[in-house]
Amino acid sequence: HENADGKYEAQVFYVDAQGQNKFVKKAFIDYTAPKPSADLTITKSESDGTFTITAKNLQGFDGYKEVKIPFWSHANGMKDIIWYTPTRQADGSYTVTAKASDHENADGKYEAQVFYVDANGQNKFVKKAFIDYKNQSRPTASLLIQNNNKDTGTFDVIIKDVYSPKGVRTVQVPTWSDKDGQDDIRWYEATRQANG
Incomplete structure (x- = not known):
């Protein structure tokens, strides 16, 4: 009955000798279909x-x-x-x-x-x-610049907590100035330290 909610009705009939349906009684019940x-x-x-x-x-x-x-x-x-x-x-x-x-x-x-x-x-x-x-297959690292010496024009780039699921052979650090885009880009190879 299409799982319809609400009142349902049943009736009982008998069929007489001439084949006619004869009503006897009815009954009702309320129904609520179970929610999925x-x-x-x-x-x-x-x-x-x-x-x-x-x-x-x-x-x-x-x-x-x-x-x-x-x-x-x-x-x-x-x-x-x-x-x-x-x-x-x-x-x-x-x-x-x-x-x-x-x-x-x-x-x-x-x-x-x-x-x-x-x-x-x-x-x-x-x-x-x-x-x-959290994607464990993505390479990760933290990057920090310190020891900025304006007199000598030098600074240190520190790369820590380097992780790659396929291992790490080398770490390269591209560096450039903001002026004129990346026309002065230089790729440095980082040197592994004793602390990793």
Whole structure:
């Protein structure tokens, strides 16, 4: 009955010897269809740059065609949204693995939602979940300029906490003056110190 909320009515008839329906009695009941619900979780592997999104304990999905999970990074304002079709597991849950690289490797908050597609092909929202992510595959370092000597025209460029997932062979420091753009750019190779 299209899962309609509200009052339902039943009646009982008997069919007499001439084949006529004869009314006997009626009864009523109020009904509220269960609202769709699910548990939605996101786990991450920052070292692999992946997210595992799981929807389980699905309730009220009567007559659904499929489950969809849109996923995106807040940093990109939904322009990287992908509508995943998760795989149904033996326990009735649905799981999909997303890659940060498919979402521009953005740092920050990511959002997943779970929808079901009803018999008419309409997407019906059920729940949302969030997770924070820091891209571990991006090279990082801190940069500091000190010992600025105006008399000699020299300064020291200190690079610390250098990290690259593929290792570091050399560190190069391009340097130029603001005047006339980068016409005086010079690439210096930094010298590794005892403290790293």
